[in-house]
Amino acid sequence: MAPRTRRVAFPKVLIERDTDSEQSSSSDDENELEENEGPPSESEPEEEDSTKNGNGERIEEDLSLKRKGKEPITISLKKVCKVCKKPGHEAGFRGATYIDCPMKPCFLCKMPGHTTMTCPHRVAIEHGVIPAPRKNTRNTVEFVLQRQLRPRILPIKPAYVIPDQVCCAVIRYHSRRVTCLEFHPTKNNILLSGDKKGQVGVWDFDKVHERMVYQNIHTCIVNNMRFKSTDDGMIYAASSDGTISSTDLETGMSSSLMNLNPNGWQGPSTWRMLYGMDINSEKGVLLVADNFGFLYMVDTRSNSKTGEAVLIHKKGSKVVGLHCNPVQPELLLSCGNDHFARIWDMRQLKAGSSLSDLSHKRVVNSAYFSPLSGSKILTTSQDNRLRIWDSIFGNLDSPSREIVHSHDFNRHLTPFRAEWDPKDPTESLAVIGRYISENYNGAALHPIDFIDISTGQLVAEVMDPNITTISPVNKLHPRDDILASGSSRSLFIWRPKEKSEPVEKKDESNIIICGGCEEKSVKGSLVVKVTMILKMIDMHPRARIFDLKRLNQNQLPGLAR
DNA sequence: ACAGGATGCGTCC
DNA sequence: TGGACGCCCTCCTG
Numbered sequence A: 001m002a003p004r005t006r007r008v009a010f011p012k013v014l015i016e017r018d019t020d021s022e023q024s025s026s027s028d029d030e031n032e033l034e035e036n037e038g039p040p041s042e043s044e045p046e047e048e049d050s051t052k053n054g055n056g057e058r059i060e061e062d063l064s065l066k067r068k069g070k071e072p073i074t075i076s077l078k079k080v081c082k083v084c085k086k087p088g089h090e091a092g093f094r095g096a097t098y099i100d101c102p103m104k105p106c107f108l109c110k111m112p113g114h115t116t117m118t119c120p121h122r123v124a125i126e127h128g129v130i131p132a133p134r135k136n137t138r139n140t141v142e143f144v145l146q147r148q149l150r151p152r153i154l155p156i157k158p159a160y161v162i163p164d165q166v167c168c169a170v171i172r173y174h175s176r177r178v179t180c181l182e183f184h185p186t187k188n189n190i191l192l193s194g195d196k197k198g199q200v201g202v203w204d205f206d207k208v209h210e211r212m213v214y215q216n217i218h219t220c221i222v223n224n225m226r227f228k229s230t231d232d233g234m235i236y237a238a239s240s241d242g243t244i245s246s247t248d249l250e251t252g253m254s255s256s257l258m259n260l261n262p263n264g265w266q267g268p269s270t271w272r273m274l275y276g277m278d279i280n281s282e283k284g285v286l287l288v289a290d291n292f293g294f295l296y297m298v299d300t301r302s303n304s305k306t307g308e309a310v311l312i313h314k315k316g317s318k319v320v321g322l323h324c325n326p327v328q329p330e331l332l333l334s335c336g337n338d339h340f341a342r343i344w345d346m347r348q349l350k351a352g353s354s355l356s357d358l359s360h361k362r363v364v365n366s367a368y369f370s371p372l373s374g375s376k377i378l379t380t381s382q383d384n385r386l387r388i389w390d391s392i393f394g395n396l397d398s399p400s401r402e403i404v405h406s407h408d409f410n411r412h413l414t415p416f417r418a419e420w421d422p423k424d425p426t427e428s429l430a431v432i433g434r435y436i437s438e439n440y441n442g443a444a445l446h447p448i449d450f451i452d453i454s455t456g457q458l459v460a461e462v463m464d465p466n467i468t469t470i471s472p473v474n475k476l477h478p479r480d481d482i483l484a485s486g487s488s489r490s491l492f493i494w495r496p497k498e499k500s501e502p503v504e505k506k507d508e509s510n511i512i513i514c515g516g517c518e519e520k521s522v523k524g525s526l527v528v529k530v531t532m533i534l535k536m537i538d539m540h541p542r543a544r545i546f547d548l549k550r551l552n553q554n555q556l557p558g559l560a561r
Numbered sequence B: 001a002c003a004g005g006a007t008g009c010g011t012c013c
Numbered sequence C: 001t002g003g004a005c006g007c008c009c010t011c012c013t014g
Helices: A021-025 A030-035 A063-067 A140-149 A530-539 A555-559
Strands: A058-061 A074-077 A092-094 A097-099 A129-131 A165-170 A178-183 A190-195 A200-204 A210-214 A222-228 A231-239 A243-248 A254-259 A274-280 A285-290 A294-299 A304-311 A319-324 A331-336 A340-345 A356-359 A364-369 A377-381 A385-389 A401-404 A429-433 A438-440 A443-445 A448-452 A457-462 A473-476 A483-487 A490-495 A511-514 A544-547
Touching (some): A178 A473, A178 A490, A190 A222, A190 A490, A222 A274, A231 A274, A243 A274, A254 A294, A274 A331, A285 A319, A319 A364, A340 A364, A340 A377, A429 A473
Parallel strands (some): A274 A319
Antiparallel strands (some): A058 A074, A092 A097, A129 A401, A165 A490, A178 A190, A190 A200, A200 A210, A222 A231, A243 A254, A274 A285, A285 A294, A294 A304, A319 A331, A331 A340, A364 A377, A385 A401, A429 A448, A438 A443, A483 A490, A511 A544
8 A cells, every 4th residue: 555645634724736737747646646556657648748759759859959940959768767767667756746766775764675655664654663682671770770860750651742833933044054953041932043054043933023143153054053051141053164153142242162274275185074062061061073083172161172182983974963961971972974873981082982882874963862861862864764772771782773764865955863852751752854755635745753762653743734845953942842943944933733822713824924014915814835935035035924823913013124 | 947056975996 | 995976855046
């Protein structure tokens, strides 16, 4: 059985589809798709195409040459698959459903013998779990840990609260794609965002129009941001320009704590970029790692580099993630492009002295200790698997579970990172964006997945019919039931449906566009076709969308700036 | 409306 | 070990 449209109860938002283009060529409805297991093209209805000859071959004529009066060049091409270049089938979208090339291994689980359409991990509407070969990872140390550290962790899971409804958004807030998000540690309504161009945004999502983008902090990708533990008005950011910045959020005044490229651009072989970053507040040290495998430390009191750089991953490979254990400050977790996540003891940091090396099949995008006990590890690897180690005190030779999940991307996207819900007392809920799209009521959408990492079950797939772009960057609020997501250049804030106030008019969207001077034309509008949003924003660069229900009438004049 | 580009990793030799 | 090449569901610009 092939997967097909998942019927999802969206809020009543109309999506009008342009009936030509992709829709017209896909006269096949879903039933037809189901019957067409395997190479589908032979039985496909022929398109009405006068340039086709009797053999079903397409003849493409170079019309521009004809117009110029030159002899037309006639090229005859057989209909071939764009992936494997072989005839008999064609990979690509049919409507909102992507048909895989049957010659390739499954794009989701990477195993041969079936396509993504029929992948067992997809059809089940629940992700596949590969249990560890050894079930019992307990030893004496872990038993003591359970007794001492885990009383806070509830044995029975409470019902998860999923923020699944967009309540406000800023569209095209950044000038390039969003790369990282961070909630303010004390102010509940402040979201920080970094982008590929080096800009840092500060957004008050309660007062949607209060936002600021600082443009001169970095010159390229902001890879990670952290709040200063002793002053929540200051943030540190690590960037591919090779610097760590320290920025005052109120004024935007920024200074550089470290610059790994003091001599400027000398070519790619010497240009150092900073990726992973975290703060060890016990030691007052900022830890940061580069694209050559080295870890650096900066004293946050003197703002000066301490000690020598330590090689913590394969020489010349990118170290994309660093995380300090929330309970045991001497433990550090790193991950990188050498396909490993490694656990380190901060007291004896030197090359090759890691406590454990967690092996992965491909690049490790992220590795995090669990937020409360610090005793679990969750990693995201480019091999389309999340891995969970249930105890850092047990045997770490193999993960406790592997969960198949689509987050392997081609290029040009911010890497997906599964993150813990910091509020979940059972330490089992994680959030991660999905790369592969699903056909939801005729729209190809890329949901944000909530996964119970203790079972591998997909708890919720969060999406909005208006968000057709992929959302690789997601952050759960440390205290409130709020999800922030970064999708392309836009930011979205999600809240639980049940917590939203009831919609008075059923056919009214909870989102409106509010342009710099366009309130009237959109007030009460159903909107929210993405193309319409984009068109409006083209006309009104300061346009933004926000929650109609939360809109205070007094806010309107203030928005028309 | 469409072409092209930015761009990172895996594979191959 | 290193350079060339390809790529599967992007997204934006000109």
